[in-house]
Amino acid sequence: MQTERQKEIIDVALNLIAAKGIQGLTIKNLAREIGISEPAIYRHYENKIEILLAILDLFRINSVKLFEQASGEKSGAMLKIEHLFSSHFTTFSQNPSLVAVIFSEEIFRNEPVLVEKISEIVSQNDRMLISIISEGQLEGEIRNDLDAGHLAIMVMGSLRLFVKRWQFSGHNFSLTEEGHAFLKSVISMIALNGNIRTINKQKS
Amino acid sequence: MQTERQKEIIDVALNLIAAKGIQGLTIKNLAREIGISEPAIYRHYENKIEILLAILDLFRINSVKLFEQASGEKSGAMLKIEHLFSSHFTTFSQNPSLVAVIFSEEIFRNEPVLVEKISEIVSQNDRMLISIISEGQLEGEIRNDLDAGHLAIMVMGSLRLFVKRWQFSGHNFSLTEEGHAFLKSVISMIALNGNIRTINKQKS
Amino acid sequence: MQTERQKEIIDVALNLIAAKGIQGLTIKNLAREIGISEPAIYRHYENKIEILLAILDLFRINSVKLFEQASGEKSGAMLKIEHLFSSHFTTFSQNPSLVAVIFSEEIFRNEPVLVEKISEIVSQNDRMLISIISEGQLEGEIRNDLDAGHLAIMVMGSLRLFVKRWQFSGHNFSLTEEGHAFLKSVISMIALNGNIRTINKQKS
Amino acid sequence: MQTERQKEIIDVALNLIAAKGIQGLTIKNLAREIGISEPAIYRHYENKIEILLAILDLFRINSVKLFEQASGEKSGAMLKIEHLFSSHFTTFSQNPSLVAVIFSEEIFRNEPVLVEKISEIVSQNDRMLISIISEGQLEGEIRNDLDAGHLAIMVMGSLRLFVKRWQFSGHNFSLTEEGHAFLKSVISMIALNGNIRTINKQKS
């Protein structure tokens, strides 16, 4: 569906974003980096917005894929969540530019099409996460004294901020390793019996 | 320390950000909105970065003030946290433009001074939050099976995402009211006995 | 002499001009509308100027044809003029894009070849019209107190402006019907006895 | 109402149009010719359309002025018309670039604001001319067997085409002198007794 050049453009675009932030993604930079002229870019994408949409879509598709992978391993909500986020960590580690894109909603505010796309992605991810959490609540794995929607925001928000800190630090720690530890904390926070076991541990 | 004009500039700047996003904050817009010429702006702030720094500082000072208020009421970690964030909700409700600024880190990436300032604010807020949480853990209010740093990220991340959703929705729900409910969820999540009480409730 | 593709290109070009004006005639639009690639256009016409020349020629040939038709019906100058212009009205009605081309001299100013072509057409039409008028003057049908050249400009100018108004109105009246009435006015204006008859009418 | 620079810009714009046609009117050419940078233009006119609007307005105001002058000399419809158009000839002679603008409607087709402005000017001029003609018909100076609207189109169309021919010839004849003769022809064509006198002349 995507030509080689289109893939290359998206790839270089991601690198540019990673290196200089969203502001660094200009047609000029893109063309220079690829080694073609500026108008040549327009042979492959109608305009800059289409490029951004393609990037967002890349992210959306990746999210769905990771979710489906996590769901495929039908091993209970907790494991699914663990799998889901740790694979996200891996993705981000390998492609740090994606992080910049995800956290750039603010910049897209002026372009309705992009706002639309982002909100689509957000609500899609939200739905996927909520469905796992609800399932976990039914199966007694996840505490059900709290609204699944609230729990989803907490899980997502926690992990987003964690990733952001990693980005902000200039990737000066291992997202996958420290991420694993943090993920454990998040999971034990939403676990039904997490607290109790802890308390017992303390008692002993 | 700030002249009247400087206050006015910051005020209008915040409104511009609220209305059109960070991209809407241009010297031209600023001047037009205030009703003076563009060069006049430079009488009051050396350059645009100084304006952004002033905005960030406004936010930093506000954070410290809210934290001190919360700490003043020496009524236990939980109440402090509750107070801290619900007063943030109020601040954001009254001044929605602040939200846009906080989530615009990505845009500031090119400007080292701004990056510096933001990371200063972030780590300051982090320290404040961690100190409350640690205190709560010592006093037995907050679960201490998890790292205070992790808990801080979870609390902050949860509430950040919640606020962001509010912003993204175009403020179509009451941040203070629904925020209160969400805050309760967050608190019960980090509470030492939160889970247990719930379980008991369920049992009965 | 023209291949099928060449005819198609000219045809689509005329439609484009009709729809979006001369500015809408770009190689890109042309190619898209026909359903071939842009370079493919250059297989059939050396460059854009050749296309414009072909369009102008189409118009020139049409003019000659209409003039010869009008002359063939050897029924006096007045009827010839009437026939000539009413058949032009019909042509324009069926092919409104031609109107846009005729009135676009201004755009062609930069291209000497096109200027040349247009002035050729103009003087050709002029000669044809003057020859009819002169004939009419000799035969006592057309007032001969005025220079035939002047009369030609008046007739042509009147009808051009009329057609232009029709175009400008978005074709919101019938060029053939209202054109017929206008044509009557023009003719009675140049008629030798047109005025007298009227005066008599008034007297009665 | 217009600053010196604005007048200069319009002036240079007119010269550019006169020299290279409407296509020659670019911000770059404008800036180069004036001797300032391109962005400097935007201090004086918000965008290119505003410049074109100013040019059209210049023409509109000039039309009204000439009409009022002609009407001031309350000496009968015929003299008014004669005065009106001969003063237009003078204007065009002194400012040939105006001619290029008037005949460039086709180029403005894409810009609704400009189309609007032009149609405003056209109908304004139309109304003015019709009012003079109607007056002449009532006073017995102008033939009243023909619709005043038709007569207006004929007069205007005749003179437009005449001016266009002058422009197209590269101004190789005197618009004012030959225009005077042509104007006489036009006037005698719409005169009530013009034809009769001619007939008498012929009879004698």
Added chain:
DNA sequence: GATGAATGAGAGTTCATTCAT
């Protein structure tokens, strides 16, 4: 006949900032 890929030249426009007054 046709295509995909590319290009030089140029379009209009925006931005933060400076300078003389």
Added chain:
DNA sequence: GATGAATGAACTCTCATTCAT
């Protein structure tokens, strides 16, 4: 304190055209 005028650098995008395949 404030202004009018200006600017360099950059931006997205369009156009007619070419070339290898």
